[in-house]
Amino acid sequence: MSTTINPIVMKFGGTSVEDANAFRRVCEIVRAQKAKARERGIVVIVSAMSKVTDALLTSVEAAIAGETHAATESLENQFARYVTVARELAHPDKVATVTEAIDKARDEIAELLATLQRQPSARPLIQDVVVSYGERLSALVLAAALDNHGANAQYIDARRCIITDEEHGRATPFAEETDNHTTRELTPLLTQNITPVLGGFIGSSLSGATTTLGRGGSDYSAALIGAALDASEIQIWTDVTGVMTADPRIVPRARTVPFLSYEEAAELAYFGAKVLHPKTIQPAIVKAIPVRVCNSRVPEEAGTLIRREADTQEHRVIKSIAHKNGITVVRITAAAMLGTYGFMRQLFEVFERHRTPVDVVTTSEVSVSLTLDDTARLPGILEDLRQLGRVEIEDKRAIICVVGAGILTTRGIATQVFRHLENITISLISQGASSVNLTFVVDETRAAEAVSRLHHTFFETYGLDEAADLAARGEGELIR
Ligand code: ASP
Numbered sequence: 001m002s003t004t005i006n007p008i009v010m011k012f013g014g015t016s017v018e019d020a021n022a023f024r025r026v027c028e029i030v031r032a033q034k035a036k037a038r039e040r041g042i043v044v045i046v047s048a049m050s051k052v053t054d055a056l057l058t059s060v061e062a063a064i065a066g067e068t069h070a071a072t073e074s075l076e077n078q079f080a081r082y083v084t085v086a087r088e089l090a091h092p093d094k095v096a097t098v099t100e101a102i103d104k105a106r107d108e109i110a111e112l113l114a115t116l117q118r119q120p121s122a123r124p125l126i127q128d129v130v131v132s133y134g135e136r137l138s139a140l141v142l143a144a145a146l147d148n149h150g151a152n153a154q155y156i157d158a159r160r161c162i163i164t165d166e167e168h169g170r171a172t173p174f175a176e177e178t179d180n181h182t183t184r185e186l187t188p189l190l191t192q193n194i195t196p197v198l199g200g201f202i203g204s205s206l207s208g209a210t211t212t213l214g215r216g217g218s219d220y221s222a223a224l225i226g227a228a229l230d231a232s233e234i235q236i237w238t239d240v241t242g243v244m245t246a247d248p249r250i251v252p253r254a255r256t257v258p259f260l261s262y263e264e265a266a267e268l269a270y271f272g273a274k275v276l277h278p279k280t281i282q283p284a285i286v287k288a289i290p291v292r293v294c295n296s297r298v299p300e301e302a303g304t305l306i307r308r309e310a311d312t313q314e315h316r317v318i319k320s321i322a323h324k325n326g327i328t329v330v331r332i333t334a335a336a337m338l339g340t341y342g343f344m345r346q347l348f349e350v351f352e353r354h355r356t357p358v359d360v361v362t363t364s365e366v367s368v369s370l371t372l373d374d375t376a377r378l379p380g381i382l383e384d385l386r387q388l389g390r391v392e393i394e395d396k397r398a399i400i401c402v403v404g405a406g407i408l409t410t411r412g413i414a415t416q417v418f419r420h421l422e423n424i425t426i427s428l429i430s431q432g433a434s435s436v437n438l439t440f441v442v443d444e445t446r447a448a449e450a451v452s453r454l455h456h457t458f459f460e461t462y463g464l465d466e467a468a469d470l471a472a473r474g475e476g477e478l479i480r
Contacts, residue, residue, distance in 0.1 A: 005190045006232040007041035008033060011200060011222035014050035015239040016296035017138055019081065020088040026142065027089070027149040029237065029299045034151055034195065040232060041190040043225060044153070044197045046142050047218040048134025049085075052078050053201075056109075056131045063113040064120050072110045079106050082137045089145035098144050105133045124168035128202075129210045132159075135199025135218070143197035153195040161185050162203030162224055164211045171203060171211035173224055175283070178203075182228035190229075198225070219280040223291070227283035234284055234291045236276065241295040242304030243268060246321045246455045250448040253460055257319050258302065261309035264319055265291075267403045267437045270359065271322035281306070309405055317413065318404040318458040323451050325444045327359075327397040328375050329427055330382075333367040334389025343388070344368070350384040360399060360430050360439050369428050371399060371441060394427055398447035401439045402454065408435040420453045 010033060012026050026046075034042050048056075055078050062071035079102055086098040109130055116126045139155055146153035161182040164171035189196045200218025203211045213220050219236055226234040243265070246254040260268070262285045266278035276291065284291050294303035337343045347368060351358050354377040361370045367389075372378070375395075385391045407413050414431065417438060428441040442450055 004230075005039070005041045005187070006230050007043050007190055008037050009043045009045060009222050009226040009229070009231045009234045010237060011045040011218055011235065012047065012142075012237045012296060013218065013239070014047040014052070016237050017046055017142065018050040020085045022296070023085050023089055023142060023145050025296055025299070026237070027145050027151065029296060030146055030153075030195065031149055031151050032299070033235075039193075041193065042151075042195045043186060043190070043229065043231070044139075044142065044146070044195055045158075045200045045218060045222045045225060046135065046138045046197065047200050048131075048138050049078070049081055052081075052134040052138075053131055053215070056134055057127070059109070059113060060116065060123070060127045060130055063116045064123065066117055068110075068113045068117045071113050072106075075106070075109065078134075082141055086141050086144060089148060090141070091144070091148040094144050094148070098141060101140055102137060105137055109133060125209060128168045128212045131212055132199070132202040132210050135201050139197050139199040146195060146197060151195050152193060153197050154189060156185060156189070156196045156198050158198040158200070158202050158221060159204035159210060161198065161228075162213075162221060164203040164205055164213070166205045166207070166209065166211065168209075168211055170214040171205070173203060173213070173220075174206075175224075175227075177206070178224055179228040182225055186225075186229060216277070216280075219276055220283075223281050223283040223289075226289050227287045230287065231284075231289050234281075234289055236291060236293045237296040237299075238293065239295060239297060240293075241298055241301045242293040243306075243320060245319070245459050246451050247323065251452055251455045254455065255459070256301065257304050260304055260306045260319055261405055261436070262306060263309065263434070264403050264405060264436050265306045267401065267434060268320055268322050271324050271399075271401060276306070316404060316458075317406040317410045318402055320403050321400065321451050321454050321458070322403065323398050323400045323447050324373070325396075325398045325447060326373070327399050327441060327444075328372045328378070329369055329394040329397050329441055330372060330385070331367060331369045331392040331394075332385055332389045333392075335366055336389065337366050337368075346388060347385070350381055350388075353384070354381045356381060360428065360441070362428055362430050371397070371428070396444045397427060397441045398444045398450075399439060399441055400447060400450055400454075401437055402458075403437050405436050407438050408432060413438065416457060417454060420457050421450055424450050 059071040082102050090098050112126050112130050143153045143155035163177035164173045186196050200221035205211050222234050242256045244254045248254040269277050281291050288308050290307040292303050292305050356377050359371045424446045426440050430439045
């Protein structure tokens, strides 16, 4: 059974809860949203305070190395941050309860680290419990702060909602169990206008062991909870205003993209942590729930709304120009490739053996070019590839990716892109693998220039409305 409340799920990342001021901003944002959402209800998911997960993982390493005492000591600063926020923002009557819970967490973590030193083989299980405190304490403190700011909130242990397999450190949720548990736990609160506050990133296995969903897993938690509750919107609050038209460090005139389709967002995911990982929002995609990326420092800006392509209202064919430096191109030429089969399998088996992901691939009759991001195992890869043919390497390259629905079907896009890149050598081009992306590789030293020129062409020449007018008159081939 799912609720008919269709709540808004609001997820706040670690930088949105880095200190008391940040928590205060979150309280304001939730309160404003709650006033707007009225009977629809709000569910809040929160990450550990910034840097806490790293600190907890470091303490686990130290305990394994036999330094439990130092490991425990190293966490004092982090506990103090939670205590400060609780003292500043919780109702005076609640401060003692919250700080007692923080003290209890400190004792339990010390005990867990001591056990880990004696029993290092228990690491996967114990590590998940230790890191789970980061999110649990954030949620506890935020619930107290929200409650004190008129948001009528209640802490809920996310492990009662997100049910996973036993793969510690990167557990996979069971959709049906998660749906059922989440609905059962949260619907009664929502119907009473109480805002549940849960830690992201954590879950529990069917046998009740604490599990985690992998680094950055709180977005995933938000999507799972949103899908379980048929949310009307999932908001990911972070420290940037949505997805940008280009990297603002190299294009100062870059601006926020108002709408993206799920597919466009997935293509952009490779290029930066600021865009959601496709796996992360999969539960939202399945239920066609819109996902909004917003900036908790500038909450009045609308951010980027990611949703089904059919629902986007953008006129632009090109939505964003992403790039990534530090890319290596590997080119394999083998006459044996001509007219035979099985060559590609052999080629890709090399990368599988060396556990190295391949990103962009292009082929001709007798050669294959591909790009690697991670070159840690390159020497072994090259040795194996040389058994297959002649191998050439180009390092210090950059991938540039022009993303937008309709790239494949709109006349003139490739001409526009490459006309503005004359005198920049292109080592590889890929178009057509996806209908929303045109990818090519240039020398790293020319990447910023290429991105700036393309941004100028596609985003700074016409205003949006002007471009739409041109399209309507059939004059702007670039514009739908
Ligand atoms: N706190 C976890 C991490 O730092 C999960 C998250 O913030 O999404 O990876």
